[in-house]
Amino acid sequence: MSVNSHLTSLASTLVLSEAEKSSITTSINTLSSRLTLYFSNTVTNHFQFGSSTRGTILPRKADSHSDIDYMVVFNTSDGQKKPQTYLDRLRRFVEARYSTSEICQSHPTIVLSLNHINFELVPAIYNNYGYHIPSPASSWLEWTSTDPSGTNELLQNENKDNNYQIKPLVRLIKYWNTRNGHPFTSFSLEQHIVSRSFWGCSTLKDYFYEFWSGFTYTYDTAQYIKNMVENAKSHAKKAKEYEDTNMPVNAELEIKKIVPSL
The missing domain is CATH 3.30.460.90 (Beta Polymerase; domain 2)
Structure with a gap:
C-alpha cells in the first residue's frame, strides 16, 4: 500500500x-x-x-x-x-x-x-x-x-475544480479532528479547506500534504490544540520526505499516525 x-x-x-x-x-x-x-x-x-x-x-x-x-x-x-x-x-x-x-x-x-x-x-x-x-x-x-444553498454550491464547485478531491480531503481532516477530541468545529475546517488554493495538486495525497503545510492557528489558540496541529504537521512533513527518498513504507506509517485505518 x-x-x-x-x-x-x-x-x-x-x-x-x-x-x-x-x-x-x-x-x-x-x-x-x-x-x-x-x-x-x-x-x-x-x-x-x-x-x-x-x-x-x-x-x-x-x-x-x-x-x-x-x-x-x-x-x-x-x-x-x-x-x-x-x-x-x-x-x-x-x-x-x-x-x-x-x-x-x-x-x-x-x-x-x-x-x-x-x-x-x-x-x-x-x-x-x-x-x-x-x-x-x-x-x-x-x-x-x-446561506445553506450557497455553502453547498461553493463546496460542490471547489470539489469539481479540484479533481473531486476536496470532499475526500474534508472527510479525512474531520476524521483527524474527531480522533483528537474535536479541537475545531467541523464547519470551520470545511470553510478553511474550501477557501484554500491547492495549485499543482492532483492526487489525494497531494491535497493532504498541502493542507497540513498551510494549516495554521491563531495566537490565542489553546496550547494543547497547537500541539495537536504541530504533531500532525510533523508527521505529514516526515511522510513527504520519506516519499521523496523512495521510502513508501515509512511514509505510509507516518501518515497512519495522523489518520489510521478505521
Whole structure:
C-alpha cells in the first residue's frame, strides 16, 4: 500500500453506508411530517442542511458525534421573537412528538438523539437578507446569517475544480479532528479547506500534504490544540520526505499516525 492508496481507501470508508442513509431518510420523513402537523402555519419551511447534504458527514463508526442539521423556519408575521422563544417551541415539539427515551437537550439548537443518529433542530427566521439562525453563545448578536444553498454550491464547485478531491480531503481532516477530541468545529475546517488554493495538486495525497503545510492557528489558540496541529504537521512533513527518498513504507506509517485505518 502507498500513502495515496491508504488515504483514498480510508476516505472511501468515511461515508455513510446505504443502511445509514436509509435510516436517516426514514427519520427525516417522519420528522418532516410531525413538524408540519404540529406547527401548521406557524412554521413556513423546514429542511435538512449542513454536512449531510454536502456529502462530508462522517458515519457514526468514525464519529459518534455525527449529526443531521435540520432547519425549522418560523413565521414572523406576528412579530420576530427572541431565539430562545423559538428554541422553547422546538423543545416542546420534541417532548410532545418523541418518546422520553429519545433525549431532548437544549443548546443553540435542540438535539434529538435517535438510535442511529442525532438531529440538531435549528430554529431560523427568514427575511429580505436571507436565513438567520441563533448566534453562538460567545457572540453579542442574537442572530447570525447563513446561506445553506450557497455553502453547498461553493463546496460542490471547489470539489469539481479540484479533481473531486476536496470532499475526500474534508472527510479525512474531520476524521483527524474527531480522533483528537474535536479541537475545531467541523464547519470551520470545511470553510478553511474550501477557501484554500491547492495549485499543482492532483492526487489525494497531494491535497493532504498541502493542507497540513498551510494549516495554521491563531495566537490565542489553546496550547494543547497547537500541539495537536504541530504533531500532525510533523508527521505529514516526515511522510513527504520519506516519499521523496523512495521510502513508501515509512511514509505510509507516518501518515497512519495522523489518520489510521478505521
